[in-house]
Amino acid sequence: MKYKMNPEPPLPPHYMEVLIEEEELRIRVQDLAREVTENLGERDPIIVCVLKGAFVFVADLVRKLDFPFSVDFLRASSYGDSVVTSGEVKLDLDLQQSISNRHVLVVEDIVDTGLTVQYLKASLEARGPASISICSLLHKPANNVKLAPVDYCGFEIPNDFVVGYGLDWQGYYRNLPFIAQVHQT
Numbered sequence: 001m002k003y004k005m006n007p008e009p010p011l012p013p014h015y016m017e018v019l020i021e022e023e024e025l026r027i028r029v030q031d032l033a034r035e036v037t038e039n040l041g042e043r044d045p046i047i048v049c050v051l052k053g054a055f056v057f058v059a060d061l062v063r064k065l066d067f068p069f070s071v072d073f074l075r076a077s078s079y080g081d082s083v084v085t086s087g088e089v090k091l092d093l094d095l096q097q098s099i100s101n102r103h104v105l106v107v108e109d110i111v112d113t114g115l116t117v118q119y120l121k122a123s124l125e126a127r128g129p130a131s132i133s134i135c136s137l138l139h140k141p142a143n144n145v146k147l148a149p150v151d152y153c154g155f156e157i158p159n160d161f162v163v164g165y166g167l168d169w170q171g172y173y174r175n176l177p178f179i180a181q182v183h184q185t
Contacts, residue, residue, distance in 0.1 A: 009170075009172045011169060011170060011172060012184050013184065013185045014182055014183060014184045014185055015183055015185060016163065016164075016173075016180035016181065016182055016183070017180060017181045017183060018178050018179070018180050019157060019160075019162060019178075019179045019180055019181050020155055020157075020165075020178060020179035021178050022177040022178045024155075025060075025137075025154075025165055025177075025178065025179070026060075028154050028155065029057065029060045029061055029064065029137075029154070030064055032061060032135065032152050032154060033061055033064030033065055034064075035152055036061070036065065036105065036135065036152060037065060037066070037067060039133070040067075040069075040103055040105060040133070041065075041067040042067070043103040043130075044067075044068050044069065044070075044102070044103070045069050045070075045102065045103040045104060045105050046069070046070050046071070046072055046097065046099055046102050046103070046104050046105070047061075047062060047069050047070070047071045047072075047105045047107060048071075048072050048073070048074060048095065048099075048104055048105065048106045048107065048124075049071060049072070049073045049074075049107050050073075050074060050075070050076055050106060050107060050108045050109070050116070050120065051073050051074065051075040051093065052075065052166070052168070052174070053108075053109030053110065053166050053167050053168065053174075054107050054108055054109040054137070054166060055166055056165050056166035056174070057107065057109060057137045057154075057165065057166055058071070058107050061107065061135075070097065072095045072096055072097050073093065073095070073096075074091065074093055074094055074095055074120070075091070075092040075093035076089055076090065076091050076092065076116050076119065076120060077089070077090050077092060078090070078113075078115055078116050089115055089116050089119040089120075091119075091123070098127070099124060099127050099128075099129045100127060100128045100129065101128065101129070101130050102129055102130055103129065103130050103131045103133075104124060104129045104130075104131065104132045104133070105133050105134075105135055105152075106120060106121070106124070106132060106133070106134050106135065107135045107136075108134065108135070108136040108137070109136070109137055109138065109165075109166050109167050110136060110137065110138040110139070110140070110162070110167060111134070111136045111138070111139045111140065111144060111148055111150050112140050112143050112144070113143055113144060113145050113146060114144040114145060114146030114147060114148030115145075115146055115148075117134055117136075117146070117148035117149075117150075118146045118148045121134070121148070133151040133152065134148070134149060134150050134151050134152070135150075135151065135152035135153075136150045136152070136153055136154065137154040137155065137165070137166075138154060138155055138156075138157050138162065138167075138179070139153045139154075139155070139156050139157070140156075140157055140158070140159050141156055142158070142159045143159045155179075157179075158181075160181045160182075161181070161182045162179050162180060162181055162182065163176060163179075163180055163182055164176030164177070164178050164179045164180050165177065165178065165179055167179070169182060
């Protein structure tokens with residue numbers, strides 16, 4: 001299914017093709033919540049939302065969890081306004097609470113090259129957590145050059161630029177209730 005927003009935002013000419021429907025997302029998030037509960041449900045974890053892209057995913061995920069946990073946020077970026085990574089990770093916002101001796105679940109929107117996850121994991125490990133797990137809604141295994149591990153994966157997708165469900169293109173399309181591939185025309 002092709003999807004076109006009207007009026008067109010100030011982006012290059014493009015169209016979008018739905019890759020993952022809203023209902024598929026809902027079901028998979030529920031399944032991921034079950035997996036997380038089985039592994040972390042008795043550990044009082046800190047769930048770390050990687051802003052901005054993971055905010056929709058985290059909101060849906062945590063509403064499905066029925067055990068004690070806290071939530072914190074950090075913001076890391078490697079894309080800027082581009083559709084490809086710059087190769088450099090920048091930490092724009094850090095955690096507000098200590099993760100020392102705590103179990104940490106880092107929740108990402110997408111693991112692409114693995115650079116951001118590798119950077120975040122190394123940065124957080126230096127703070128002495130009991131464990132660190134990575135949960136990503138999307139994973140591009142063909143592009144994961146850093147071979148960053150993903151403990152909980154929503155969907156494996158091709159190496160295409162995607163938007164929706166929190167993921168954006170220059171700030172647009174985070175509101176889409178599905179994941180779509182962007183095709184520039």
